[in-house]
Amino acid sequence: xxxxxxxxxxxxxxxxxxxxxxxxxxxxxxxxxxxxxxxxxxxxxxxxxxxxxxxxxxxxxxxxxxxxxxxxxxxxxxxxxxxxxxxxxxxxxxxxxxxxxxxxxxxxxxxxxxxxxxxxxxxxxxxxxxxxxxxxxxxxxxxxxxxxxxxxxxxxxxxxxxxxxxxxxxxxxxxxxxxxxxxxxxxxxxxxxxxxxxxxxxxxxxxxxxxxxxxxxxxxxxx
Amino acid sequence: xxxxxxxxxxxxxxxxxxxxxxxxxxxxxxxxxxxxxxxxxxxxxxxxxxxxxxxxxxxxxxxxxxxxxxxxxxxxxxxxxxxxxxxxxxxxxxxxxxxxxxxxxxxxxxxxxxxxxxxxxxxxxxxxxxxxxxxxxxxxxxxxxxxxxxxxxxxxxxxxxxxxxxxxxxxxxxxxxxxxxxxxxxxxxxxxxxxxxxxxxxxxxxxxxxxxxxxxxxxxxxxxxxxxxxxxxxxxxxxxxxxxxxxxxxxxxxxxxxxxxxxxxxxxxxxxxxxxxxxxxxxxxxxxxxxxxxxxxxxxxxxxxxxxxxxxxxxxxxxxxxxxxxxxxxxxxxxxxxxxxxxxxxxxxxxxxxxxxxxxxxxxxxxxxxxxxxxxxxxxxxxxxxxxxxxxxxxxxxxxxxxxxxxxxxxxxxxxxxxxxxxxxxxxxxxxxxxxxxxxxxxxxxxxxxxxxxxxxxxxxxxxxxxxxxxxxxxxxxxxxxxxxxxxxxxxxxxxxxxxxxxxxxxxxxxxxxxxxxxxxxxxxxxxxxxxxxxxxxxxxxxxxxxxxxxxxxxxxxxxxxxxxxxxxxxxxxxxxxxxxxxxxxxxxxxxxxxxxxxxxxxxxxxxx
Numbered sequence: 001x002x003x004x005x006x007x008x009x010x011x012x013x014x015x016x017x018x019x020x021x022x023x024x025x026x027x028x029x030x031x032x033x034x035x036x037x038x039x040x041x042x043x044x045x046x047x048x049x050x051x052x053x054x055x056x057x058x059x060x061x062x063x064x065x066x067x068x069x070x071x072x073x074x075x076x077x078x079x080x081x082x083x084x085x086x087x088x089x090x091x092x093x094x095x096x097x098x099x100x101x102x103x104x105x106x107x108x109x110x111x112x113x114x115x116x117x118x119x120x121x122x123x124x125x126x127x128x129x130x131x132x133x134x135x136x137x138x139x140x141x142x143x144x145x146x147x148x149x150x151x152x153x154x155x156x157x158x159x160x161x162x163x164x165x166x167x168x169x170x171x172x173x174x175x176x177x178x179x180x181x182x183x184x185x186x187x188x189x190x191x192x193x194x195x196x197x198x199x200x201x202x203x204x205x206x207x208x209x210x211x212x213x214x215x216x217x218x219x220x221x222x223x
Numbered sequence: 224x225x226x227x228x229x230x231x232x233x234x235x236x237x238x239x240x241x242x243x244x245x246x247x248x249x250x251x252x253x254x255x256x257x258x259x260x261x262x263x264x265x266x267x268x269x270x271x272x273x274x275x276x277x278x279x280x281x282x283x284x285x286x287x288x289x290x291x292x293x294x295x296x297x298x299x300x301x302x303x304x305x306x307x308x309x310x311x312x313x314x315x316x317x318x319x320x321x322x323x324x325x326x327x328x329x330x331x332x333x334x335x336x337x338x339x340x341x342x343x344x345x346x347x348x349x350x351x352x353x354x355x356x357x358x359x360x361x362x363x364x365x366x367x368x369x370x371x372x373x374x375x376x377x378x379x380x381x382x383x384x385x386x387x388x389x390x391x392x393x394x395x396x397x398x399x400x401x402x403x404x405x406x407x408x409x410x411x412x413x414x415x416x417x418x419x420x421x422x423x424x425x426x427x428x429x430x431x432x433x434x435x436x437x438x439x440x441x442x443x444x445x446x447x448x449x450x451x452x453x454x455x456x457x458x459x460x461x462x463x464x465x466x467x468x469x470x471x472x473x474x475x476x477x478x479x480x481x482x483x484x485x486x487x488x489x490x491x492x493x494x495x496x497x498x499x500x501x502x503x504x505x506x507x508x509x510x511x512x513x514x515x516x517x518x519x520x521x522x523x524x525x526x527x528x529x530x531x532x533x534x535x536x537x538x539x540x541x542x543x544x545x546x547x548x549x550x551x552x553x554x555x556x557x558x559x560x561x562x563x564x565x566x567x568x569x570x571x572x573x574x575x576x577x578x579x580x581x582x583x584x585x586x587x588x589x590x591x592x593x594x595x596x597x598x599x600x601x602x603x604x605x606x607x608x609x610x611x612x613x614x615x616x617x618x619x620x621x622x623x624x625x626x627x628x629x630x631x632x633x634x635x636x637x638x639x640x641x642x643x644x645x646x647x648x649x650x651x652x653x654x655x656x657x658x659x660x661x662x663x664x665x666x667x668x669x670x671x672x673x674x675x676x677x678x679x680x681x682x683x684x685x686x687x688x689x690x691x692x693x694x695x696x697x698x699x700x701x702x703x704x705x706x707x708x709x710x711x712x713x714x715x716x717x718x719x720x721x722x723x724x725x726x727x728x729x730x731x732x733x734x735x736x737x738x739x740x741x742x743x744x745x746x747x748x749x750x751x752x753x754x755x756x757x758x759x760x761x762x763x764x765x766x767x768x769x770x771x772x773x774x775x776x777x778x779x780x781x782x783x784x785x786x787x788x789x790x791x792x793x794x795x796x797x798x799x800x801x802x803x804x805x806x807x808x809x810x811x812x813x814x815x816x817x818x819x820x821x822x823x824x825x826x827x828x829x830x831x832x
Contacts, residue, residue, distance in 0.1 A: 051824040054722060081724025088827055092719045096236065097228070105228070106723045158723060166824070 003162065003194045004030040004053065009062035010217075011052060022048035024217035025062070032161070035188045035195045037205045039222075040214035046198045049214065050164050053196065054086055055079045066162070081110060085155035089167035091147040093139040099125065099150045100135040106158040121157055128153035128183060145176030152183055163187060165197040169204060181207060229737035240741055243705045247745025248752070250698045251803050255753025255796040256760070257690025262795055263761055264684040272646050276497045277670040279652070280641045281318065281329055283634035284665050286310030294394045296365045301394075309634050312444045313663055318642070322655045327494045329642035330617065331635045333552040334561065334609065335490040335625065336483075336570060338584070341537055342611075343485040350411035351432070351569060352378020353478045355461055356386070358399040364390035366417020367428045373404055376478035380409075387415035387428040397458075406465075406474045407458040408432040431457040435473035439577045440632035442623055444554070447577040473579040483550075483581060484569040488533065488611040489558045490547055492620055494520055496528065498641045499614065500606035501559070501598055503669060507608045512541035512594035515616060519593075523618025527590040531597050533611045541592055547613065548587040549620065555631030557638030558609030564600040566610060572630040582628045586620050605638035637667060646673045702807055706814040709738050715830050718823035731815045735808075742807040750800035754793060 011023040022045040030036055040046050052059055055076035063070045071079050085106075093102045103121035108114070125135060128149045139147050148168060155163055165184065169177040181204050187193040188209075197208070205211050211222040234240070285307030292301040318329040355374035362368050367387035372380050380386065389412065390396040399405060408431065415428040434457045439447040451470065465471040493499055496514050501507040510531060519526050527545060539545060553561060553572050561571045574581050590613075598608035633639075644652055649668045656666060710717075713734055720730045818826075 047824055047828055051822060054824065056721070056823055077724050077726045079724070080722060086722045086824075090827070090830065092715055092827060092830075094716055094719070096231070101228075101231075108228075109720075109723055109725060109729075166827075 001032045002029050003032045003067060005065040006030075006053075007062050007065070009049075009052065009059040009064060011048060011057070011060050013048075022217050023052065023059070026217075026219045027062075028212065028219055028221070030162075030194050030196060032192045032194050033188055034209040035185055035197065035207070036210045036212060037208035038196065038198045038212045038214055038219075039200060039202075039205055044214040045217040046214050047166060049219070050086075050166055050196070050198055053162070054084055054164055080160075081106075081158070082160060084160040084162040084164060085158040086164045086166065087148070087151045087155050087168045088165075089170035091139065091144070091151045091171070093147055093150055093154070095139050098136050098138055099130060099142065099146075099153075102139070102150055103153045103157045106154060110159065121153070124153040124157040125150065127156060129179070143176075144172050145179060148172060148176065148180050149183070152180065152187075156187070161191075161193050163193050163195045165195065165199075167199055168197060169199065169201060177201070177204070229733055229735075230740065239708065240737075243701070243709075243738070244741045244745040244748075246697070246701045246705075247742050247803070247807070248749035250694050250701060251746045251749025251800055252753045252756070253690045253694030253697065253749075254803060255750040255799045256756050257687045257692075257694055257753075258795050258799045259753065259757030260683055260687030260760060261691060263757070264680055264687055275646050275671050275673040275676075276503065276643060277646045277649060277668065277673060278498060278503060278641050278643050279329070279649075279666050279668045280500070280637035281315075281331075281635045282637040282640070282665045282667070283309060283313050284663055286663070294392060296391055296396075310663065312632075312634055314443075315635065315640065317661060317664070320655070320659055323652065324648060325642050325644055327498060327643040329640055330494060331554065331640045332491065332493055332617070333554045333625070333629070333639070334558040334612070335492065335547075335549040335586075335620075336487045336551040336553070336572075336574075336582075336630070337490045337547040337549050337613070338483060339486050339488055339537070339547075342488065351409065351481060351484075352376075352380050353406070353408045353474065353480065354378065354380055355404050355406050356388075357404050358388075358401050359385070360419075361398065361401040362419070363398045364388055364396040364431075365393075367415040367420055368399060369419050370399075376406070376474065377481045378409075387420065387426060389415070389417075389428045389430060391430065397456075404461040405458050406461050406471075408434045408477060408480070433457060433573060435470060435477055435575060435579065436573065437575045437577045437579070438555075438573045438631055440554070440629040442626040442629065444632040446632070449577040451579065469579065473575060476575060476580055479581060480574055481569075483574055487570050488613060489562045489609045490527075490549060490613045490615055491558050491609070492615050492617040494617045495643060496614065498643060499608075500638060500641070500669075501603065501608040502596075502614075504601075504603070504606070506601050506603060506606075507596050507598035509594045509596045512592070514594055515614070520616045521618065523616050523620075525588055525590045525619055526593045526616065528594045528596055528614040529592055530608070530611055530613075531595045533613070534592065534595050539592055541595060543592050544589045545592055545613070546587065546589050547615070548584040549625065549628075550584045551582040551628045551630040552625035553631040554629065554639070555633040557605040557636060558612050559603070559607035559638060560605050562609035562611065564598060564607050564610050574630065576628070576630075582630060585625050585628045588619065590615060590619070605636065635664070637665075646670065647677050649674060698803060698806055699810070702810040703814075705738070706811045710734055710811060710814040710818055714818055714821075714826050717818055718821075718826040718830075721819075721823040727819045730819060731812065735811050735815060738811055739804070739807060743804055746800035746803045746807075750796035750803075753799070754796035757796075 006026055006028045009023055009026045012019050012021040026049065038046050051057055052064060055071050058072040063072060066083060097105065100121055103124050104117045107117035107120055122135065130146060130149045130153055134142055134146055169180050172180060184195045184197065188195045199205060213220050213222050286309055288305045288307050290303055290305050292303050295302050315329050315331045353376040354372050356370040356372050359369040359371060367389045370386055370388050372382050372384045372386065375382055409429040410432045411427050412430040413428060415426045436452045437449040441447060451473065459470050459474065466475055491499065496502045515526050515528060529545065534540060551572065551574065556571065576582050600607050649670060717730050717734060720733060
């Protein structure tokens, strides 16, 4: 089932010296229960495209439809809160909160009472494969893999069924890399998530259902 | 939840948070104390301006000195002494120069003589009189010449009474002939002496008074021509028809001198009570009623201050009216010299005008007695209060309406010429005055010690300014530093929160609430400490000021100590704390705004790089 439809999207921004056309006339779609991989050189527009999907900005032209709604015309804060979650290469967990608190955070943002948030957060952590003994640990005390699992748990807890992953395995060893990709695949296949992952890793890319390549802001599909 | 996590974040970096709170508290302390000191200093200035008065007195200097001589009949030789003499009379207008900032302009004040009918009920004075007398034998008026009174024109001497007359001033005393009758004004001098006085007899001798010669002046201090003064003789022979002559008429007019003299009180017109040195230096103090107000002085209200003792003699009290028939003005002496305190002396000027008549009343009005005062003689000489001196507003009497009744002229003296300038402007005034290069006038300033106290107040102001400035600078630096630390350092959290769907406002609140709570706590503690310290400082300063005032101004002794240098209460620390908190909000919001403007994924990308 098609979840995201990108229609002739272009986006440019002004940096210190020039106007950068980061995304040029991209048209594509993303379905539920599938893992998408976007590859491309640095500066090819991958992250910008991801931020457009995340609703952080609006396309200069074209439109992005999520479940049939143009996200440019919806409450994009609410969109991010309810429909989309992002995980990052550097995990970006809150360093002064425990693993459990990190996962509870998006739940409580949505107004969930503390006890219920805790229960759900624990479930999310378990689903992401985080050991119970790590629930009270601060990110600094955890390994990279454990931190990324916690980050995935936080993404699951956020409730959005669109998972955007920006180089999620870039900081991990191959064992943890594998585990994280497995986790993301299981979220796509077993929980109907639409997982869109930006990566340079060829091996990971090969495990994806669809591979997209960005070059100079343009996107092509690689079969 | 937002607040909870924000506090939790702060709690988990306790050292940083504690340091921030402590530094904010120190700033709040500095600002609160500085603000309080500034306020106290400012209100102190205002109080002092109200309590302290700066006046200047003006005195014309001698132009030079000259050798003078006087005949000493005992040694039959002249005695020589030197004395100062004045140059040309300088009008008060020269003090009206450009840049002179007067509260009350300088004015050479005469005092007026007022004839008060009810003041005296006696039969006259024994030490003075106007009589016709004949010598018991022909002889010169030195040594003491025995005389018999043949007619009493004025005074308590009796017809047929023998008295001794003596001239101690002339090298060749005039000879009075036996069998002739002479009219003269006498004043008791000392013990009779010489061969005409029987051995063992202790009796008083009399001198001749200046008598019928007028000392009238114009308003420009020029003597009014009086033909009588051309004849320098202080007595006259009485012959048939003598009292029809010009000189004779004057002697008759002079026969009411004692009546006027005994019933005359001095009236001092002024623009302000404090311009009179005896009030200024506390020798005279209002004991009942009130002072004449500035408005009354300005409007020329018919009000007066009178000495308690005069009020008792006249049966007057505060609220009563006193009619003042003014009949002469005297510029020659200050009232304290002309009517010495504690001495019921005769009028010291000649009461005859150039036409040989007693001065006519030039102004008669009723004055409400608004205050009674007592005065004591502390040896201030000319600056003392005068006996029975009544004080009225200068403007109560039409300007120069006394110009035809000026019985004595004189240059400006410290005791009769003064002005008021704003407190703390003595040096400025002096510089401008000195620049004019007028050396003939000496100006002395009196400020009750204001200048010294002003220095101490300025030091306090400076101290408070330093506190304020350092507090202000510290606040800005600390807030910038910690905002950078708390906000810019939390870019990652802000970006992630934004990606989780939090609005910019929620993100700002999430980051700032903990910081602002710490800031508020620091503000409360610091402001409270500053408030307590300012209270202590006010107490210390109050003690010092009371001590200083005790010796500077008697009037201030009546002022409640809590009227001055009061700490500003709890309002100022609250305002200071509030402003500091507001500064925290503004500065941190500024930083927050900068961070929130960045696109979160790009921000995270930068962090990752």
